[in-house]
């Protein structure tokens with residue numbers, strides 16, 4: 412059975428001018444067996460506005476996942492700071508949720524139970540929780556799959572569950588670490604459409620890490636191009652294409668070419 416997914420066109424969604432997430436002077440090193448102490452992030456600076464979609468692109472090993480782990484509060488910088496709405500980020504919290512490349516679902520829970528999991532500690536009535544889970548199942552096109560186990564659904568459907576599971580917590584910032592990299596080309600396009608649809612409907616900012624320049628140009632309001640090891644924001648590129656975006660246009664290709672050529676030089 413194919414999941415039902417009705418995509419409404421992703422309308423233009425201008426971000427609020429205020430910075431919600433502030434990253435200042437972030438540096439991070441690791442002790443390694445082979446190479447001693449290596450500096451992975453070097454004075455990383457950027458901000459993300461409310462409702463903005465920022466894509467981070469850079470070569471393998473430039474510290475993108477390390478940065479996301481710091482933003483999530485899973486690990487700490489050696490220097491610098493991260494603030495969300497002015498408050499220091501120093502631990503994981505539901506205001507910043509992460510979607511990884513691997514779905515990380517609980518294999519023993521059904522799709523519905525996975526999505527409901529984060530609401531366990533919420534002081535909502537059981538009925539309201541059920542209603543909220545129904546809403547998110549519908550939003551990701553999985554209404555008919557609530558009773559399935561993760562092992563019984565496809566990779567794309569697992570990523571939809573992973574999205575619903577974090578979005579139900581209404582994070583202010585959604586952190587995504589190459590979430591669609593393991594999917595086939597068609598499923599990946601469907602997931603990009605779904606993400607844009609959800610982003611237009613819900614009010615969260617997104618920091619999206621990808622290797623794929625085409626994906627970044629399709630999704631982002633702004634692309635942060637990372638310098639190669641140690642990672643640092645080399646350049647910010649505003650993507651001024653109107654939404655919904657078409658891949659088949661000269662302007663789209665020109666932006667992809669420009670960013671790819673900049674990437675080769677970092």
Ligand SMILES: Nc1ncnc2c1ncn2[C@@H]1O[C@H](COP(=O)(O)OP(=O)(O)OP(=O)(O)O)[C@@H](O)[C@H]1O
Pocket residue numbers: 441442443451469470471472473474475476477478622
């Ligand atoms: N816990 C750790 N201990 C030691 N070194 C680490 C640790 N975590 C990351 N590194 C090193 O930091 C560097 C950056 O890793 P990171 O995963 O952040 O890069 P990335 O840009 O996300 O790479 P990719 O695009 O390949 O996923 C790599 O050289 C990696 O080996």
